[in-house]
Amino acid sequence: MFSGVTGIMNRGQKIKGRVVLMRKNLLDFNTISSIPSGGVEGVIGSGLNVIGSTLDGLTAFLGRSVSLQLISATQLDENGNGKVGKDTFLEGIIASLPTLGAGESAFSIHFEWDNSMGIPGAFYIKNYMQVEFYLKSLTLEDVPNHGTIHFVCNSWVYNSKLYNKRERIFFANKTYVPSETPAPLVKYREEELKILRGDGTGERKEWERIYDYDVYNDLGNPDSSEKLVRPILGGSSIHPYPRRGRTGRYPTRKDPKCEKPGEVYVPRDENFGHLKSSDFLIYGLKSLSQYVLPAFQSVFDLNFTPNEFDSFQDVRDLYEGGIKLPLDVISTISPLPVIKELFRTDGEQVLKFPPPHIIQVSKSAWITDEEFAREMLAGVNPCLIRRLQEFPPRSNLDPETYGDQTSKITAEALELDGCTVEEALSKQRLFILDYHDVFMPYLRRINQTSAKSYATRTILFLRDNGTLKPVAIELSLPHPDGDESGAVSKVILPAKEGVESTIWLLAKAYVVVNDSCYHQLMSHWLNTHAVVEPFVIATNRQLSVLHPIHKLLHPHYRDTMNINALARQSLINADGIIEQTFLPSKYAVEMSSAVYKNWVFPDQALPNDLIKRGVAVADSSSPHGLRLLIEDYPYAADGLEIWAAIKSWVHDYVSLYYAADNDVKSDYELQNWWKEVVEVGHGDLKDKPWWPKMQTLEELIETCTIIIWTASALHAAVNFGQYPYGGFILNRPTTTRRLLPEQGTEEYDEMVKSHQKAYLRTITPKYQTLVDLSVIEILSRHASDEVYLGERDNPHWTSDSRALQAFQKFGNKLKQIEANFAQKNNDASFGNRIGPVELPYTLLHPSGEEGLAFRGIPNSISI
Known part of the structure; x- marks a missing residue:
């Protein structure tokens, strides 16, 4: 035969x-x-x-x-x-x-x-x-x-x-540090790494497997329009940035330092698998950018649909009744799989979104002060709140450039359940969500666009029952006489009735918009996607597949370069989805570069981050060696359990191959890897003194733990809650379009008559809402073939039975941790875990399932 x-x-x-x-x-x-x-x-x-x-x-x-x-x-x-x-x-x-x-x-x-x-x-x-x-x-x-x-x-x-x-x-599937590689395989090991590194020249082709570095010089499109010019990120002290994968595409005509936008090369094995449902998610993002959003835009451009919501019920109708679209628009987009899978069409002309978790139990609890504060601890961006250690809050902006930016909040204005400010500070019960310094340098330029907003500070008080109470919001604008004259600030206090309650509601919206933008651009994109890519590149260039650290880290890089490449094409590019719908518009990614200046690798370790923010203190008698000052802090409490499990696994694994510090020092592949990460991948920060020197076993363990934590648990915590919380635009608007109305204006009169219309005319309008919801629903989904923390996609990933046993121990520990999380979510004494919206905190549950599961920690940043 x-x-x-x-x-x-x-x-x-x-x-x-x-x-x-x-x-x-x-x-x-x-x-x-x-x-x-x-x-x-x-x-x-x-x-x-x-x-x-x-x-x-x-x-x-x-x-x-x-x-x-x-x-x-x-x-x-x-x-x-x-x-x-x-x-x-x-x-x-x-x-x-x-x-x-x-x-x-x-x-x-x-x-x-x-x-x-x-x-x-x-x-x-x-x-x-x-x-x-x-x-x-x-x-x-x-x-x-x-x-x-x-x-x-x-x-x-x-x-x-x-x-x-x-x-x-x-x-x-053997594992060897370089010095223990069998002699017959040494040349083959070295040659394969040389191939993967390439020679740094030429335009990359589809079939190639070359890993190399470049700056973010492909976000703008100067040949198309002056309006699409964007600064190059990376390679300078003005706009520092992590490196991305090199494509070698042709430069633009008007700026030879910029690459022409278009299809983006990633090493072939970094591309999504041909059978993965992740392919569908990526196809969904591309379809949205190329077909769905232009179709939506045509509806609003031709005034088929008004671009304003008139009531909160109008927003809820996106999920309950759907939005009516012209037949020609439906006929254009309905054949696309993304529409069939992600949206529901009830009737020929109606498009309906799935109801987000935040309103599945209660339609109105999102509006409460309790939920506003709780989401700083258990929402989609729970890693920014910090303890207030001085009053009034001060700025770190250069006073020679920005003048006096000290907060105008006074102690007398704060209602602290009978405590004075001094007592609350000494008892460690005052906290702040502070976006003042991030937004103030860009706010004058942002407010010259169609967006209008403030730089915000929010003061919160830790109550006896363990929940947070917002007690003041400061809204600041650049001084009309120039930046050097400082800020013009308004202090808004909580109110339950009358026009003051509407002003308080709007003040919370300005805070949430600051938070939404910081979350998407910094907590999510910069601090997970962008900072991990240099590690992906360096690992493939310098660590052989035979290397134990390559085997340890490789699962946590799955699909990251590919999703980042797509982001540069459709999400963070000039006039891309982020610029269209988020407050900073054309300054969005540039702002993340300013934040990267203060990125510190060791502080990406969760315990270090919590201590740096002052929400935890070192305490040898407490679990994990530190004590949370907000005991019921779901992200921190659950995160510490996951962090400790990851670090224990990394310790057990690394100790199999490195018995002493000298073993780390003498591993030339490892040393080349770390040198390249620091000096090239994160080269704009290479002179910072905080970089580990990679001379000890403990430095190696901590470094690998940080990488795994960032790519798995941290990304899960800030990604998969996007639609469950932000799918209801009233809860997490992405932009504001006008400042607080002044007395004597039509806007003020409208605010007096209807808090709903005042709120809706201020936050994200209808078209941008459809764009937001369409994108974050895809980003919040798990693929059917997702590989979760504690799992591998092949049981034979190593032949080392000791490593397999240690990994099994890790998996068993994660199952135990997840059971403990579920038990805490059923304990009414943990009020911050459920909140007024009755939405249990499950984002750090290790296991997940396909779709909008609102739980599950994938191994890698794969969406």
Whole structure:
């Protein structure tokens, strides 16, 4: 049956193997069709997509088109490298294997091998087809003197000619620090890293696997319009930034330092998998940008739909009744899978969003002061509140440039349940949410656009029952006489009735808009997505796949470069979704650069962050060595449990390969990795004294823990609550369009008559709301094939049984932690965990499920 395949019938001294491939969408191993009349050679020559007519025909084709060569890990050739075996071709499909996933096909293969070849430790693979395939794994069975050997590959393999005579190599799932690498594999290890680093020149191509660095010089589009010019982020002290993956695209005509926007290269194996539901989420974002949002815009441009909500019920109708759209708009967007999956259409002209969690139990509890304060501890941006340690609050802005920016809030104005300000400070019961210094330098420019807002400070008091009470909001504007003259500020106090209650409601809206923008641009984009990408690049450039730290960190990089590339195309680019809908508009990402100036790597460790913000103090008698000053602080309390579990796992794992500090110092791959992270990946901050020196075992453990925490738990905490909290735009508006109305104006009279209209005319209008909701619903979803913290996508990720046991211990610990979280959420004494909206805090529950689950910690920043 397979007469054209050499050597299949003669299976003397051979090692039996099983190769698992996954289909590309255009190369479906399970599709029944016909091979073109020109035969295999015709297919290869024409570059057409290859689809087999029967399993036999497909087998014959693949048998002549994919070859493997085993490489010895124990026997040297005449050049001192591992012996390379004979070319061996794939054979027949293994029809039924229970372990195969959707779209996977397994092929048998038999390698000629004898004792003189020793034990295989790597293999070459050649693809003679014009189309690529995804290589999942190779398993060798009954290897003499060894048993089973697993090769976990997970890589796209293109036609061998595209690799410039450098054959694709894969290593067995062994783990070696560089000094312990078997001599036959040393050259192969070094050569593979050299390939991954590239030479820093040329435009990257789809099939390449080169990891390199560049600055953010592709967000603007100067060739299209002066309005789309944006500063280059990275490479200067003015606009420092983490590095992103280099694409080498052509420069723009008007600014040779900027790259032309367009499709963005990422190393091929960083691209989303062809069968992942993450593909759908990414397709959704692209569809929104290219089709859905322009269709929405046309509706409002042509006045089919007014761009204002007239009541809070109008907003709730987005979920209860839907929004009516013209038939031509529905016909344009309804065929798109993103519409069918993410929105519901009840009738031909109605588009409906799923109800966000914040209003699923109570439609009005979001408006309370209690919920406003609780979300600073358990909402989607729970990592900014800090303890107030001086009164009045002071600014860190340069007084020579910005004058006196000290707060105008007075002690007499604060209602502190009978305490004086001095008593509240000494008892550590005053807290602040402070966005003054972040927004003030940009506010004059922001307010010259269609947006109008303030820089805000919010003072909160910790009550006896453990909840926070907002006691004052300060709204500040740049001085009309110039920045050097300081700020003009209004202090707004809580009110329950009359026009004062509406003013208080609007003041809270200005705070939440500051918070929404800081969350999206800094807490979410900058502090997770952007700062992690240099670690992804450096790890692939400097740490071999055989390296223990590569094996530890690699799962926490899954899809991050790809989602970041998409963000540069559609989300944070000039006139992209963020600029269209968030307060800072064209200054959005530039503001995140200003915040990055003060980014400190060691402070990304949760315990350090909590102590720095003053919400915790060192206490050796307390769990995790510190005591929370707000005992019922869900993000901090749950986060410390997850942090401790991650650090314990990292300690157990790293200690398997590094017994002492000298082992860390002498690992040249590790040292090259860290040097490159600091001096290149985060090169704008390379001279900061706080960088770990990577000279001790403890520094390595802490560093890896921070990376894993940032990519998994921190990202989960600030990402997957976006739609549950922000899907109701009244709760988390993204922009404000006018300042507080002054007495004697029509706006003030409107505010007196209707708090709802005053609020709705101030916050995000209807079109921008549709944009916001469409985007954050996708960003808040879990993929069906998500890999969560404590899981790996392949049980054979390492052959080290000690590491597998430590990882199992980690997984068991996370299950125990999750059970404890659930128990606390059922304890009424923890008022901040549920709040007036009756929404339990579950964002740091490790396990998750597909969709808007509002729970689950993925291993990586994958959306």
